[in-house]
Amino acid sequence: MRVTDNMITGNYIANLNKSREQSLEIQTQLATNSKINKPSDSPTGIAKSIQLSSQISNTSMYSDNIGNAKADLQVTTTAMDSIGEQITTVLTTLSNINNAANDTTSQLSAFGDTIDTALSEIFNAANSSNNGKFVFSGTDNSAKPFAYSSDGKTVQVNVSDISGEQVIRTASHIYQQINVTGAEVFGTNVTVSGNVDSTKSGAQDSTTTVYDNSGNKYNLNVTYTKTADNTYNMKYDVVDQSGNSVTSDTKSVVFDSTTGAMSTIDGKDASGITVNNTDKGINFVLDTTNVTEKAQTSSISYSADQQTTIFNTLIQIRDELKAGKKPTQAEYATVEAFSNRLLTKESKAGNYVNSLETTDDLLTNQTTELKTLLSGVKDVDQYQAVIDLEKTNYQLQLSYKVASMVMNKSLLDYL
Amino acid sequence: MSLGRVLDIGKNALMTYQSAMDVTSNNIANVSNEDYTKQVVVLGTEKSVGQFGTGVNIAEIQRVRNVLVDKQLRSNYAVSSEADTRSTILSQVETLAGETTDSGVSSSLTDFLNSWDELSSNPSSTTLRSDVVQKASDLSTKFENLTQNLSEIKSDLVGEFSSKVDTLNKDLEQIKSLNQKIYATTAVNQSASDLEDQRDKLVDEVSKMGNTNITTDDQGNINISIGGVFAVDKNSAAKFEVSQKNGELSMVTQSGNTQAQLNSGELYAYTDMYTNKITGYLNTLNDIGQSIVDSVNKIHSTGTDLNGKTGVNFFTGYSDGKLEINSDIVNDPSKIAASADGTTGNGDVAVKIADLKDTKVLDGKTLLDNFSSLVSEIGADKVQSDDNYTASSLVVNQLKNQKSSYSGVSEDEELTNVIKFQRSYAASSKIVSVADQMLQTLIEMV
Numbered sequence: 026m027r028v029t030d031n032m033i034t035g036n037y038i039a040n041l042n043k044s045r046e047q048s049l050e051i052q053t054q055l056a057t058n059s060k061i062n063k064p065s066d067s068p069t070g071i072a073k074s075i076q077l078s079s080q081i082s083n084t085s086m087y088s089d090n091i092g093n094a095k096a097d098l099q100v101t102t103t104a105m106d107s108i109g110e111q112i113t114t115v116l117t118t119l120s121n122i123n124n125a126a127n128d129t130t131s132q133l134s135a136f137g138d139t140i141d142t143a144l145s146e147i148f149n150a151a152n153s154s155n156n157g158k159f160v161f162s163g164t165d166n167s168a169k170p171f172a173y174s175s176d177g178k179t180v181q182v183n184v185s186d187i188s189g190e191q192v193i194r195t196a197s198h199i200y201q202q203i204n205v206t207g208a209e210v211f212g213t214n215v216t217v218s219g220n221v222d223s224t225k226s227g228a229q230d231s232t233t234t235v236y237d238n239s240g241n242k243y244n245l246n247v248t249y250t251k252t253a254d255n256t257y258n259m260k261y262d263v264v265d266q267s268g269n270s271v272t273s274d275t276k277s278v279v280f281d282s283t284t285g286a287m288s289t290i291d292g293k294d295a296s297g298i299t300v301n302n303t304d305k306g307i308n309f310v311l312d313t314t315n316v317t318e319k320a321q322t323s324s325i326s327y328s329a330d331q332q333t334t335i336f337n338t339l340i341q342i343r344d345e346l347k348a349g350k351k352p353t354q355a356e357y358a359t360v361e362a363f364s365n366r367l368l369t370k371e372s373k374a375g376n377y378v379n380s381l382e383t384t385d386d387l388l389t390n391q392t393t394e395l396k397t398l399l400s401g402v403k404d405v406d407q408y409q410a411v412i413d414l415e416k417t418n419y420q421l422q423l424s425y426k427v428a429s430m431v432m433n434k435s436l437l438d439y440l
Numbered sequence: 441m442s443l444g445r446v447l448d449i450g451k452n453a454l455m456t457y458q459s460a461m462d463v464t465s466n467n468i469a470n471v472s473n474e475d476y477t478k479q480v481v482v483l484g485t486e487k488s489v490g491q492f493g494t495g496v497n498i499a500e501i502q503r504v505r506n507v508l509v510d511k512q513l514r515s516n517y518a519v520s521s522e523a524d525t526r527s528t529i530l531s532q533v534e535t536l537a538g539e540t541t542d543s544g545v546s547s548s549l550t551d552f553l554n555s556w557d558e559l560s561s562n563p564s565s566t567t568l569r570s571d572v573v574q575k576a577s578d579l580s581t582k583f584e585n586l587t588q589n590l591s592e593i594k595s596d597l598v599g600e601f602s603s604k605v606d607t608l609n610k611d612l613e614q615i616k617s618l619n620q621k622i623y624a625t626t627a628v629n630q631s632a633s634d635l636e637d638q639r640d641k642l643v644d645e646v647s648k649m650g651n652t653n654i655t656t657d658d659q660g661n662i663n664i665s666i667g668g669v670f671a672v673d674k675n676s677a678a679k680f681e682v683s684q685k686n687g688e689l690s691m692v693t694q695s696g697n698t699q700a701q702l703n704s705g706e707l708y709a710y711t712d713m714y715t716n717k718i719t720g721y722l723n724t725l726n727d728i729g730q731s732i733v734d735s736v737n738k739i740h741s742t743g744t745d746l747n748g749k750t751g752v753n754f755f756t757g758y759s760d761g762k763l764e765i766n767s768d769i770v771n772d773p774s775k776i777a778a779s780a781d782g783t784t785g786n787g788d789v790a791v792k793i794a795d796l797k798d799t800k801v802l803d804g805k806t807l808l809d810n811f812s813s814l815v816s817e818i819g820a821d822k823v824q825s826d827d828n829y830t831a832s833s834l835v836v837n838q839l840k841n842q843k844s845s846y847s848g849v850s851e852d853e854e855l856t857n858v859i860k861f862q863r864s865y866a867a868s869s870k871i872v873s874v875a876d877q878m879l880q881t882l883i884e885m886v
Binding site: 030034039064066079082089094186200436440 | 787812856
């Protein structure tokens with residue numbers, strides 16, 4: 026084959042360019058510590074990199090949200106601790122009042138002062154806030170959740186609803202409630218227990234009495250109607266004394282086929298249902314979670330601590346003591362019931378924190394794994410890259426040397 | 441045979457080798473000229489007189505060319521230049537995508553949807569509401585920049601395509617002119633090698649432009665058609681124009697009646713990138729933008745803002761890559777409708793909007809999946825063009841080597857010819873000198 030000078034220079038330049046291109050690519054990778062500096066470096070890698078970066082950003086955001094939620098729950102727990110201490114003081118005071126030696130008017134009045142101080146502390150703690158959010162206001166942050174009525178005689182719910190559950194995402198398609206609602210802690214509970222008859226196909230009714238904030242009486246009708254095996258439509262209906270429905274709703278309830286225990290309400294884990302009608306001042310939690318399904322005659326019973334709120338009970342006790350009158354056993358029972366409920370709800374808040382911490386740990390691990398994966402997709406193996414760069418540079422130098430020695434030679438040099 | 445005849449043979453030889461040196465020196469002068477075709481002196485013998493030869497002459501000066509290699513090279517020029525042009529355009533496009541850093545559209549989209557998640561943790565927070573607006577604005581800016589830059593590349597392609605068509609028209613005109621000059625030169629038995637070199641170079645350039653059909657007629661004229669449309673012969677050269685109809689970029693004849701059916705070459709790369717590829721990228725981008733606007737609005741309009749009002753769209757529209765944020769919300773972020781039940785601390789609507797991260801809202805994929813697929817597609821297109829260019833370049837280089845091996849100048853070879861012709865010239869002059877001495881001897885005898 027004839028080898029012309031243009032062939033030699035052309036091939037030399039083409040190969041030299043290839044080597045320099047390789048050298049530039051490795052230098053860029055080393056400088057950026059990234060194998061992917063443009064989409065064409067790895068079309069599948071760039072798609073993976075985008076997805077992984079997005080997931081890292083998401084987990085970081087979930088983690089931030091968990092941090093904020095934990096701060097809210099910390100304030101909630103602190104407030105509940107404070108309320109708990111005051112309630113203990115109240116219960117101790119009420120026990121002391123029953124002591125025959127402490128029943129003089131002046132002594133009762135002094136006990137009234139103690140109750141008043143406790144009430145004030147509880148009231149302030151109930152209006153605790155964090156980062157602009159009132160921790161017991163449900164989802165209504167427009168004002169403090171509790172306020173005294175204009176005549177100063179009763180404490181009322183100051184916002185439209187204190188039963189709102191605040192939910193955040195802690196992972197893709199995973200949601201978690203991050204607040205203990207005011208209704209749960211300070212509201213009233215109607216607890217339903219007993220069983221529904223699994224053999225009965227028609228409606229299974231039961232009724233109890235409930236009250237609004239002003240003490241007006243209503244009938245609460247709860248009807249279970251079987252729709253499938255272990256599945257019922259549960260309709261609750263609050264009806265006033267004139268027979269008019271004030272608020273009602275129907276939920277789908279599923280019982281465990283083996284144990285008969287209630288497993289879900291509307292597809293979610295069974296929990297209390299908030300019954301709320303702001304206009305009528307009706308606000309309570311209907312807790313049906315203890316109801317079971319059995320092949321025996323329906324037997325539904327109700328337990329309602331609904332006569333008054335803890336604030337108004339304490340106001341009543343205080344006023345009675347100031348007037349030289351001992352509190353009633355029912356009032357003592359209300360405070361004690363509140364104390365028990367507070368402990369339960371404090372435990373619930375603790376559970377939320379634990380759950381958030383567990384999720385946060387998982388997210389931290391997830392972030393580490395995602396970063397490792399991203400590093401595998403993007404990061405340069407620096408040792409290998411340095412060796413490759415050296416190799417390319419060596420090839421380049423060799424190429425220059427050969428070119429300088431051979432390319433300038435021709436027959437002309439020997440004529 | 442007379443001594444005068446010897447002198448004549450010597451003289452012819454001197455003239456022949458001088459001419460041979462001329463050709464060799466011309467070859468050496470063009471040793472670095474890739475477009476030059478080596479010329480070879482073919483020596484012939486003068487007609488004999490009786491039993492005696494009458495010396496040497498130049499039978500022919502050959503232009504060494506391999507038609508088959510030329511044809512293959514021109515066909516591969518089209519493939520190679522198409523891939524090269526695509527790679528150049530796509531490297532601009534992929535630089536715009538900017539997804540190798542944390543400042544691209546994908547990170548802004550993630551940040552925007554995450555800002556709703558953050559808002560859900562404290563829906564009444566003014567700071568978090570402002571952050572949502574800020575992130576939406578950032579996403580809109582990134583989206584608009586990417587869309588506009590892609591549109592700019594697209595409109596730049598029209599300018600570059602137009603410039604290439606102008607160059608093609610000039611080349612065709614020059615080929616026509618060279619056809620005529622070569623015909624006129626060869627008609628009087630003159631060498632038209634240099635003109636042919638010029639014409640070959642132009643034909644090579646034209647062959648890079650598109651799918652060409654190049655033929656040589658009986659008279660040595662080169663006839664070319666591009667994309668099935670007549671381009672040039674000895675008598676006329678076509679004038680092509682750029683046409684933009686229904687979003688399609690094409691090359692048509694001056695009358696506008698005939699469109700060149702391009703399917704390879706540089707011009708085809710421009711038309712395909714303009715009409716299909718970049719338009720496709722823009723369409724995908726617009727679909728994603730419109731989906732963001734529609735899906736966010738669909739959820740947002742069901743929510744309630746901090747003032748208890750419902751039914752407002754978060755975005756007022758999408759046009760030219762811009763996600764237009766409702767100005768009422770920009771001026772007053774309290775109008776972001778994050779609540780599902782009307783209470784200020786409810787963030788269920790914000791959660792639902794954040795859920796769009798995992799919701800398949802477009803073509804069975806999430807918004808981010810759609811965008812990452814687009815970036816991946818751009819990267820894959822670039823890799824394909826690069827691979828095509830690498831492969832076709834190898835073929836072109838090999839064919840160029842074959843062409844150079846056949847038609848190129850070898851310095852060693854030419855210097856060998858210099859020695860050969862110099863020796864021959866010296867020997868011929870010796871003959872003249874000896875003949876002269878012999879004549880002198882003869883004269884002195886008288």
